[in-house]
Amino acid sequence: MGFVEKTIESEMIYKGKILNLRKDKVETKTGTSYREIIEHRGGSVALAITRDKKIVFVKQYRKAMEADVLELPAGKIEEGEDPIETMERELEEETGYFAREMRLIGKFNPSVGYTSETLYIYLARDLEKGETNFDGDEDLEIIEIPVKEAIDMVVRGEITDGKTMVGVLLAQHYI
Numbered sequence: 001m002g003f004v005e006k007t008i009e010s011e012m013i014y015k016g017k018i019l020n021l022r023k024d025k026v027e028t029k030t031g032t033s034y035r036e037i038i039e040h041r042g043g044s045v046a047l048a049i050t051r052d053k054k055i056v057f058v059k060q061y062r063k064a065m066e067a068d069v070l071e072l073p074a075g076k077i078e079e080g081e082d083p084i085e086t087m088e089r090e091l092e093e094e095t096g097y098f099a100r101e102m103r104l105i106g107k108f109n110p111s112v113g114y115t116s117e118t119l120y121i122y123l124a125r126d127l128e129k130g131e132t133n134f135d136g137d138e139d140l141e142i143i144e145i146p147v148k149e150a151i152d153m154v155v156r157g158e159i160t161d162g163k164t165m166v167g168v169l170l171a172q173h174y175i
Helices: 083-095 147-155 162-174
Strands: 008-017 018-026 032-040 043-048 054-062 067-071 075-076 099-110 119-129 141-146
Touching: 043 054, 043 083, 043 099, 043 162, 054 083, 054 147, 054 162, 067 162, 075 083, 083 099, 083 119, 099 162, 119 162, 141 147, 147 162
Parallel strands: 043 119
Antiparallel strands: 008 018, 018 032, 043 075, 054 067, 054 141, 099 119
């Protein structure tokens, strides 16, 4: 195992609704250094597959990218919430679908260099259509794309959201 950095001191720079930012002074092999860490509770992602083998996506404007982004339905884990509860809630809120069959098919860390975030990807099948219940500030378009076409979109660089790329590529194995 490699060298483990020991935290000498830690300063909370910002506490927010979605994330916190802290600055840690750490002991390294060559002395001391600083690490800026984003604390995030993580999130859940739904790889929702319709009966006719289409993946359910949402398209929404993302301010950080200044563009519309095609994504798998996903959401932040609330305090005390289990990741599967997050997935169930977000899938229904964002798409109107309820999944009768759900299982964890993967988890990953989007950027281990500066954030503690872990995302859990759930395969959601045997979907039942209901009503959406968007958050007040959400404006989503629901789009269903055949699995093969979605995989091709990832390969061509037309889908660029990391969690969505991982979920779509996992679809090859589970469909």
